[in-house]
Amino acid sequence: MGKKSRKRKSAWNIFFRPIKIILFVFLLAMVIGCLAGGVVFLKYQDEIMACKEKADSIISQTSRTDFSQPMDTRVYDSEGNLIGTINSGHYEYVPVKEISENLQNAYIAQEDRRFYKHHGIDYKGLLRAGLVFIKNKGVATQGGSTITQQVIKNTYLTQERTIQRKITEFFAAPRMEDKYSKQDIMEFYCNTNFYANRCYGVSEASRYYFDKEAKDLTVWEAATLAGISNNPSRYDPVAHPDTSKWKRDQVIDNMALCKFITKEEQENAKAQPLTVAKVYEGGTKENYQTSYAIHCAVVELMKNDGFVFRYVFPNKSSYDSYKEEYQEQYQAKSDMIRKGGFEIHTSLDSRLQAVLQDNIDTHLKGFTEKQDNGKFALQGAAVCVDNRTGYVVAIVGGRGTDDEYNRGFLSRRQPGSTIKPLIDYAPAFETGFYYPSRLVNDHLFEGGPKNSGGKYYGIVSIREALNRSLNTVAWQVLTDIGVDKGMSYLGKMHFVGLSYMDNGNSSMSIGGFTEGARVVDMAKGYSVLANQGKYSNKSCITSMKSQYDGEIYEGSQADERIFTEDIAYMVTDVLKGTLDKPYGTGSGLGLNVPAAGKTGTTNSSKDTWFCGYTRYYTTAIWVGYDNPRAMPGVYGKTYSGKMWHDFMTEINKDLPPLDWDMPSTVSFYNVDSRGEKTDQETGNKDLFSSVAEAAAKADSRKWKEEEARKLKESQDQMNQAASDAARQTLEQASASLQALIAEFNGMDQRDSSTDDKIASARSFLEQLNGTETYDSLKQALDEAVSHVQSLPKQADSEKPQEIGPGMTKPRETTTPVFPGDEDPQSGEASGAGPGDDDSQAEAVGPGME
Known part of the structure; x- marks a missing residue:
């Protein structure tokens, strides 16, 4: 009996001995690992805590908008028609419900098979990746990052492979999964990945490579995109079609391994040739409408930021300082708009634009x-x-x-x-x-x-x-x-x-x-x-x-x-x-x-x-x-x-002919010869503003100066008028005198009117006393009078003089009228002096009635 017991005990010992050894080694490894980890933590405590603080900061400030690229900036006219697109890659954010399940499954099969089971960090995946790393003697053939970690890396961190980045991901991933659902994270992932050929996000990638929406991707198409995003430069199907097809088929195999597709679907997908559509929509060329709209949009953004616009400058330093600040702000806002993410609606009328x-x-x-x-x-x-x-x-x-x-x-x-x-x-x-x-x-x-x-x-x-x-x-x-x-x-x-x-x-x-x-x-x-x-x-x-x-x-x-x-x-x-x-x-x-x-x-x-x-x-x-x-x-x-x-x-042409309404404080007033407002009826009118006049009176110094100016102009005008009248009188007297002198010199006999004419001539000469022409005219008159007085005098007769057979010259019974004489009945001048023109109406100033 004792023998049998020892035999059974010996058998159990044989069975458990390896397990004991494994457990001992594992515990020893854990102890050593903890000790090593403790040593590492103590040595790199500051760096590790800095990574944790960075992760905490990222997650506390994260927003859903962080996970999208700017879409193209689009400009619309007054009717809502698209008139211009500023191409920023034609990015379009799509919700997860509009992303093909084939693509979601491809990513899970290829990148993160325990995506729906872990909480941001896949510890089994890390261990597996570590063992493979050891097995391959330091060559990494399997990644340990979850989709959650990759979203953090793509959005907030660099692509540089450093321990600091991995530690930051390690701390941030669980917190992100606390904040967002798995579906949210998958949506973020598909919209932040880069797919080569300027394709950011799955929407543009689907259009460029397959000319379809992201929701319509087939198994082989989804596998192609999943492979590209893993390493865009290596698996670009345009530049490297063979390696891209190899990667596509690998993703398809993994999808089958994870039971996302059947064996038949797997074989069918791998049999498809790798063809790409390369559908690229370039941005529209800037035209006169869009360039002005973007400029105005930039100015509006500057206004929103409180930029103070200036237009007049006292000196060079203020001008240069403003110009530098303006250009810096303007360029920053212009770059922002051209980078994308704006929808600009304008008042620009495309019909009027075409006509102009x-x-x-x-x-x-x-x-x-x-x-x-x-x-x-x-x-x-x-x-x-x-x-x-x-x-x-x-x-x-x-x-x-x-x-x-x-x-x-x-x-x-x-x-x-x-x-x-x-x-x-x-x-x-x-x-x-x-x-x-x-x-x-x-x-x-x-x-x-x-x-x-x-x-x-x-x-x-x-x-x-x-x-x-x-x-x-x-x-x-x-x-x-x-x-x-x-x-x-x-x-x-x-x-x-x-x-x-x-x-x-x-x-x-x-x-x-x-x-x-x-x-x-x-x-x-x-x-x-x-x-x-x-x-x-x-x-x-x-x-x-x-x-x-x-x-x-x-x-x-x-x-x-x-x-x-x-x-x-x-x-x-x-x-x-x-x-x-x-x-x-x-x-x-x-x-x-x-x-x-x-x-x-x-x-x-x-x-x-x-x-x-x-x-x-x-x-x-x-x-x-x-x-x-x-x-x-x-x-x-x-x-x-x-x-x-x-x-x-x-x-x-089709609009009513509306005129501007005259304000109640603007009126037509009579205008005098000085252009000033007057109460007298002059026949000339123009506009005056009571508001403007009040403003003028408020400036008392200037008002006094203007009143003095008007008074002086009035006095000058009166003096000028008197001077002109005197000058005209002298001109008329000179002209009349010269006419009489000429008449005297042409006479061959005197008559009864000669003495009256001589008296008139002497009267005109007296008016010219003191002028430059007085002496010369006096001499001329004296000579003419001397000539006349030497002529024989014509005998007067009541009988009319015969001037031809059966015709007589009537006796002159009226006195000739000379310039300046007045009609005793009417009091008006019966003759027109030099410079008068009865045919001309009084001149009226522009705009005067």
């Missing part, structure tokens, strides 16, 4: 000269604003649609006389000391500008000066109110490109900018006049959505008051004369609806403009060479003006 583009192309088609870069040498640009909304609705940046350079908002050119209403006359009207009927002396100043054509008109009204575009008057007006004051108004209207070197530069009055003005700024500036003096902060953006933040356009900026309603109305009324007055520089360009506008032509016609508006639209048009050069015979009225006329006629 065709208008410019048609009018300039005769100019075929090309630049070295292949572009037309002579160019044109135009911008149209809808006055009812304040939005830009059309912008043309050049001839044709192939030129990506948008002169509508990128180019700065000298504006010529089109700037006068905005910098000279409207600001001057605001002071109250200038008004349409005020008289100014148009003459050449030393050091001042010259008028076009070298003609000067003397005393003219402001109304006429603006219609005729007289440079000297504009120069006098801006000099009087102050160049900086005029520039401040341009700054309020957001004119880009004003330089500190323009400060105090009186040539600004006629468009002599250091840098120039943009077409879009001119259009927006004139729209202020069309909209009762208010500037609209709207550009062309009506909505802007971010892929991550939703609607980000803050379109509630209120309009800014630039000019009073009175001044906008009065300037508009004056500018109507540019089109309908015979001497207006835009004569003949009137429309079928009330309109106002202004021509502009720079020296040698290097830049030609027309800016004008109706109640409905404002349009500014520029024509010139990219490299400025003279255009003989071309003026603002010729090409720019005709383009404006044809385009505005077309877009206004």
Whole structure:
């Protein structure tokens, strides 16, 4: 019995001995491992804790939007039509329910077979990978990272293989699985993987390789994509079709091994040839609409960040500092938009765009000269604003649609006389000391500008000066109110490109900018006049959505008051004369609806403009060479003006002919010969603003100066009138005396009237006493009288003298009337003196009735 017991005991000992040894070795290994781990932890405690803190920070700040790439930025017109795409890879995020289960199963079979069983870290997988690593003598053939760890790596960490990255993944993965579901993590994984050939995310990869949606992938297609993402450069089916097919088949085998597909499906999938569609949709070429829309979107993002825009600068340092900050911010926001993720909706009307583009192309088609870069040498640009909304609705940046350079908002050119209403006359009207009927002396100043054509008109009204575009008057007006004051108004209207070197530069009055003005700024500036003096902060953006933040356009900026309603109305009324007055520089360009506008032509016609508006639209048009050069015979009225006329006629033709409503504080008043308001009926009337007059009176010092000026002008006018009357009297006396002297010298006998004539002659001579001609005329008269007195005297007879057979000369019974004599019955002059012209009506000033 004892023997048998010892035999059984010996058998059990034999059976358990290896197990004991294994357990002992395992426990020993664990102890050694723990000790080693403890030593490693103590040695690298700081590095390990830093990795943990980094993992905690990542997960605490993570958001679902972190797991998507920016989609293409898309631009839409006013009707919601797509007009441009800024390609950022055509990325599109797709939810897991729209991702084929074949692809999800392929990833699980190939990358993480225990995906639905572990909690971020697959310890069995790590052990298996470690044993294989040892077995292969240090060659890693199996990865230990879970899909969760790969999502963390793809999104938050680098692809560099370091122990720090692996430790960070180790700490972060379980926390991510606490925050997101397995389905969420699979969705993140498929949308963050890179599939070679600029394909980010499964949606673009499915389109590029197989021309289908991600939800429609077959087994072999899903296996192909799973293989590519494992190592995009090695398993790219375009560059390396053989290795890609080998990897695809490996994934298919693993799917079969994991029972995701049957044996038959496995064989069928591997039998499929590896073919790819290579469907690539490039981004659309930027056009005039999209380039301007992106620019406006950039500006809106800068506004959202609180960037303070400036337009007028006191000195070079402030200008340079602002320019540097602006360019840095602008570039950052531009890169952001072009990287993708935005949906931009605009006010741009594609129908109006086509009409405006065709208008410019048609009018300039005769100019075929090309630049070295292949572009037309002579160019044109135009911008149209809808006055009812304040939005830009059309912008043309050049001839044709192939030129990506948008002169509508990128180019700065000298504006010529089109700037006068905005910098000279409207600001001057605001002071109250200038008004349409005020008289100014148009003459050449030393050091001042010259008028076009070298003609000067003397005393003219402001109304006429603006219609005729007289440079000297504009120069006098801006000099009087102050160049900086005029520039401040341009700054309020957001004119880009004003330089500190323009400060105090009186040539600004006629468009002599250091840098120039943009077409879009001119259009927006004139729209202020069309909209009762208010500037609209709207550009062309009506909505802007971010892929991550939703609607980000803050379109509630209120309009800014630039000019009073009175001044906008009065300037508009004056500018109507540019089109309908015979001497207006835009004569003949009137429309079928009330309109106002202004021509502009720079020296040698290097830049030609027309800016004008109706109640409905404002349009500014520029024509010139990219490299400025003279255009003989071309003026603002010729090409720019005709383009404006044809385009505005077309877009206004079906609209009611609405005029601007005159404000209650603006009235027509009688105007005297000095251009001033008077209560007397003169037959001449013009506009005056009580608001502007109140503003003038508020400036007591200036008001007194102006009153003194008016009083002096009145006294000077009276003195001049008296001087003119005296001069005319002397001229008439001299003329009458010379006529009598001539008559005396021609007589051959005296008659009864001779003595009266001699008396009259001596009377005229007396009036000339003290003049330069007195002595010579006295001598001539004395000689003539001496001659007459030496003549025989004709005998008087009551009988009529016979002058021919049966005819007699009647006796003279009336006294001849000489210039200056008055009819005793009527009290009016019965003769017209030199210079009188009864056929001419009294001259009426422009705009006066």
